[in-house]
Amino acid sequence: MSGTSDFAAETQLEGCGPMLGNQSHQQKPLRQRVFEYVRAQGNTARSDISRALEISPGSATTLTADLIRAGLLREVAGLERDNSRGRPRVALEIVPQAGFVIGIKLGDTGHTAVLADFTGAMISNASLPSLPTSRPATTLLDEVARLIDMLLSQTNTPMNKVKGIGIGMAGLIDHAHGLVRWSPLLNSRDQAFGAAAEARFGRSVVLENDANMLTLAELWFGSGRAKSDFAVITIENGVGMGLVLNNRLYRGSFGMGLELGHTKVQLDGALCRCGERGCLEAYISDYALVREAATALNLPLDKNISFQSLLGTLFDEAAAGNTAAQKIFQRAGRFLALGLSNVVQLFDPALVILSGERMTYDFMYDGDVLRDVQALTLSRGDMPCLVEVHPHADLDWARGATARALAQVTDAIFKTEAAI
Ligand SMILES: [Zn+2]
Structure with missing residues (x-):
């Protein structure tokens, strides 16, 4: 295995999968709910299953025996004793090779x-x-x-x-x-x-x-596991968004996802690659920054030079004190704050996670951006919505x-x- 996953650092929780059941979860067969509860816990005792799913100890025993016979669960020793004199409790876990x-x-x-x-x-x-x-x-x-x-x-x-x-x-x-x-x-x-x-x-x-x-990934392995409402905003070549509402991925009526990048932040504004004008993406995505950099810093727009390398140059210039470069990032940061505040105002999520390759450029989430989000959102003066940056790898x-x-x-x- 060559790569590493960032989620281990994000949450100390065992197991995987959403921790909170949603409405459709309640409609699943009890066997599946038992199975998914064990997967979410990592390992767990029958008595905990019975308590969490509000079923009798006898039902928990029957259902888990069924899942063990089906090759989906197995018993493991290792849970702490209920008290110092009791026998070690037997735990159940998912059979990895199932x-x-x-x-x-x-x-x-x-x-x-x-x-x-x-x-x-x-x-x-x-x-x-x-x-x-x-x-x-x-x-x-x-x-x-x-x-x-x-x-x-x-x-x-x-x-x-x-x-x-x-x-x-x-x-x-x-x-x-x-x-x-x-x-x-x-x-x-x-x-x-x-x-x-x-x-x-x-x-x-x-x-x-x-x-x-x-x-x-956040809902199954990361900070979203125990959150019922959260948004993930990805800033890469384009701007994407995913939303969990009531513990479930929200897809809209046509299953096309949420196109935050193409919400309008400026009437008759900059031309977006979708053909419309004034889209958020036209101000904060890679190609928008490169376009600005080419004009302001006179950088070459050569097909042989990658966006990444041009953005790297722009970032280095900003870090070295070039005010034209800094202004490009500050402007993008303000537009990002505008997009974020609209998400916060519309959905009132408990957490907004910013991710994507561009998150390595800290202008995108510095204090100014978070302050701008707060200023653009009706709030009680505090910041009820947590904004976190998770620079996830592919x-x-x-x-x-x-x-x-x-x-x-x-x-x-x-x-x-x-x-x-
Ligand atoms: Zn667009």
């Missing part, structure tokens, strides 16, 4: 993939370079196949142990139908990419918008795709409708 899933983040500079066991633990990871160009779906599937081969060969895991695959990418993703309506990675619209991937790999494949994928995004696949595979085992 099934493996693969999570993949497809990006325009690199792809990242994670193999996870049924507890959600990362077993191996792999990455491939990518290019910011659109390609045919078959070419993108070839790249997915290479990632899967790398993951499986590292650990000698046969493909028949893999129960499901989650894939996230930028764009308009219709997750319910496995369609990519539009993505910068594909050269045509309305691609049945999910079905094509299922046909190629012979496994259930779920697609997800990349901001939703990172939001699921590996964490891919782990979000494993969460998506785990949820799907779990629902399939217990024959419930997809509820994530």
